Amino acid sequence: MRVSVFIEPHRGASYDDQLRFARTLEAGGFEGFLRADHYQALGADPGLPGPTDAWLTLAALARETSRIRLGTLVTSATFRLPGPLAVMVAQVDQMSGGRVELGIGAGWYEREHTSYGIPFPAVGERFDRLDEQLEVITGLWRTPVGGTYSFFGDHYRLVDAPALPKPVQQPGPPVIIGGRGPKRTPELAARYADEFNMPFKSVAETAAAYDRVVEACDRHGRTGSGRAPLVLSAGLVVAVGRTDAEVRHRAAPLHARSALPPEDPVIGSPAQLVDRIGEFAAIGTARVHLRLIDLADLDHLELIAAEVLPQLGADRRPT
Numbered sequence: 001m002r003v004s005v006f007i008e009p010h011r012g013a014s015y016d017d018q019l020r021f022a023r024t025l026e027a028g029g030f031e032g033f034l035r036a037d038h039y040q041a042l043g044a045d046p047g048l049p050g051p052t053d054a055w056l057t058l059a060a061l062a063r064e065t066s067r068i069r070l071g072t073l074v075t076s077a078t079f080r081l082p083g084p085l086a087v088m089v090a091q092v093d094q095m096s097g098g099r100v101e102l103g104i105g106a107g108w109y110e111r112e113h114t115s116y117g118i119p120f121p122a123v124g125e126r127f128d129r130l131d132e133q134l135e136v137i138t139g140l141w142r143t144p145v146g147g148t149y150s151f152f153g154d155h156y157r158l159v160d161a162p163a164l165p166k167p168v169q170q171p172g173p174p175v176i177i178g179g180r181g182p183k184r185t186p187e188l189a190a191r192y193a194d195e196f197n198m199p200f201k202s203v204a205e206t207a208a209a210y211d212r213v214v215e216a217c218d219r220h221g222r223t224g225s226g227r228a229p230l231v232l233s234a235g236l237v238v239a240v241g242r243t244d245a246e247v248r249h250r251a252a253p254l255h256a257r258s259a260l261p262p263e264d265p266v267i268g269s270p271a272q273l274v275d276r277i278g279e280f281a282a283i284g285t286a287r288v289h290l291r292l293i294d295l296a297d298l299d300h301l302e303l304i305a306a307e308v309l310p311q312l313g314a315d316r317r318p319t
Helices: 015-028 053-065 081-098 110-116 123-142 183-194 203-219 245-256 270-282 298-307
Strands: 002-007 032-035 069-072 098-103 149-152 159-160 175-178 195-199 232-241 266-268 287-290
Touching: 002 015, 015 053, 015 298, 032 053, 032 098, 053 069, 053 081, 081 098, 081 123, 098 123, 123 149, 123 159, 123 175, 123 183, 149 298, 175 183, 175 232, 183 203, 195 203, 195 287, 203 232, 203 270, 232 245, 232 270, 232 298, 245 266, 266 270, 270 287, 270 298
Parallel strands: 002 032, 002 287, 032 069, 069 098, 098 175, 175 195, 195 232, 232 266, 232 287
Antiparallel strands: 149 159
């Protein structure tokens, strides 16, 4: 089982907080560090000191870590144009020596768009834009050095782009597409993704989402096409401890009001987390992203590294 950690700095974290967390995570043997891409907290708490840009943060971490994979869960397609985003991700991939992953989605949190003057089209248009962004980003990365890339869509138009710089990973950094949507999300994952992620839902709901994605892969001829199989991953909200008091302390933020939909957290002992991950493995999950809330609680991270990872045969994929 591949085990990464997912964080939400918009809840309140400076760059230095994230750096300490990433270094502890790397020392503990986790595979990756992935972070949300939001410009505003999702509840009443302002999330001081304020937002940190996902790709600026990952670029800095690329130079201050050596092994862990780095990425987003997920970049919002509304935040950046696809051409500059392809350049940005390719550069961070170079800066990290080929350790970057691009999680990307249509965007959903209207309030942060309104706050910062970012256009927020209707959901159908957001998915149309995401489709074109995926085509552009992967097309730019796959264009041979010396060639040019052009694209004429309903929302984006590129003419003779030099398609530089190139990422270290070829044909490009892994693309992660995830979400609970029953129609367009599985289709986009089948066509463009290297990994499909079901975030923070029950084992049964996750299994149903996997079935939809596998069916979409079959419809698009991906199965048996020679392309690498789609990695199936799951997000797990985690609050574990050595004592009941530790568990209650770590679970307390999960009860705060938020714009997020209902989730299925693991609250209890490290053994309970091992058991839940085993249930996900039984439905085909190859990677889990553990969402930890408090970035100052490095003991939480170290506890999981000491008492959970050794029981999973976790794949740490050194680079």
